[in-house]
Amino acid sequence: MIYIILSISCSVTVAILLKLAKRYQISIIQAVTVNYLTALILCFLFFKPDTSLISSAAPWPVYTALAILLPTIFLFLAASVKRLGIVKTDIAQRLSLFIPILAAYFIFKEDFNQYKLAGLIVGFPAIFLTFIRKSERQPTAGNWIYPIMVFVGFGVIDVLFKQIALHKALPYTTSLFVVFSMAFVVSLVVVSIMAITKKTKIQLVNLACGVILGLFNFGNILFYLKAHQALAKNPSTVFAAMNLGVIVVGSLVGVLIFKEKLSKINYLGLLLAVAAVILITLSQIYAV
Template sequence: MIYIALSVFCSVIVAVLLKLAKRYEISIIQAVTVNYFTALTLCFFLFKPEVSLLSESAPWPIYIALAILLPSIFLVLAASVKKLGIVKTDIAQRLSLFIPILAAYFIFKEGFNQYKLIGLGLGFLAILLTFIRKSDQEKKSNNWIYPIVVFIGFGVIDVLFKQIALYKSLPYTTSIFTVFAMAFVVSIAIVAYLVVTRKTKLQLVNLACGLILGCFNFGNILFYMKAHKALSENPSTVFAAMNLGVIVVGSLVGILVFKEKLSKLNYVGIILALVAVVFITLSQNAVR
């Protein structure tokens, strides 16, 4: 369980760093670019990807889609944390698991049981309750669109990564390395454009923040994979503990550390989100 705890810790720290970015005037896109370089480097030394196995038959369209989506959704994630806080953003990210579940039903023709249906229903209700705004000023804003994009974006990314996992001709770690490398190139292109058009300036503080962000972002992936390896006979335990852990710890950090204000309905939404993840986990056990 130590790997799960470390993965949860790294995931929440990423959200905290994004929350602090505005306070210290960090350029998110520059930090994200360095983040992918850091993750790419760590992936190379720790996973030893077999790049020589890459060929024209590799799932390049999926790699390209992920290379574009990853930095893009990361920027939206940062905006969501900035505008709506850690609590609502973490819940949106974790409940995005419902999109690959729906994809499994409509695309991969997997069956649904009663637990999965209940979990989906509670999950969507949790989303509605969690994102209800408190004041008239908040209701007039369009900030709610950020967690919605996070919800959809991470769901699509999860589906694409699952498709890569099904491609048995290449080790999964090689695919991850390739995606990180391409995402890094896309991020560099964005930064280069912003620098040339003088919309941003390169600063060392962004480099430092990106290195830290990259370490924790990669740590989240590394420990999550190690948890699945250590508990290979109980993947649903890893799945539930990870998602529940991030929702609970993220909510506590947002409320206690950053004093994020939530309504009673928002708290009900958090509880429903936890229950929804439990039912999804039960549905996985039922299938087995």
């Protein structure tokens, strides 16, 4: 369980760092760029990817899509944490698991059992109730776009990573190294253009924050994979503990440390989110 605890801690820490970025006027795009550089270096050191296996037969369209989506959705994640807080953003990110579930049914023609269907039925109201801001009289469409993009974006990313996992010619960690490398290049191009057009100024503090962000971002992935290796016979345990842990710990951090305001309706949404993850976990345990 230590790996699950470490993975949860790293995931929530990433959200905390993004929350603090506004306070210290950190350039998110610069931090995200260095984050991917840090992640790919750590990926090389820990996973020792065999780059000689990379060829034209690799799933390059999937790699390219991920290279663009990862930094893009990371920016939406940061904006969501900034505008709506850690609690609502973590729930949006964790409930994005519904996207690959729906893809499995409609695209890959997998069967649904009663628990999976119940999880989806409970989960979508959870998203709606969690994001409602009762105190606001103005339309919240401008704020909704960020968690919605987090929800859809991380869901699509999950589907694409599952596609990579199905490509047996390349080890998953080698593909991960390629994706991080391409995501870094995409981010670097964006930062370079912004620097040349003077829309951003390269500062050492942003680069330092990017290294820290990359450490925890990679740590989340590393410990999650190790948890699955340690509990290879109980993948549903890892799935449930990780998703529930991030929702619960993220909520406690948001409410107790950052004093994020939640209405009774939001708390109901939080409870439904927990119930949805439990139901999806049961669907894996009782899958036939």
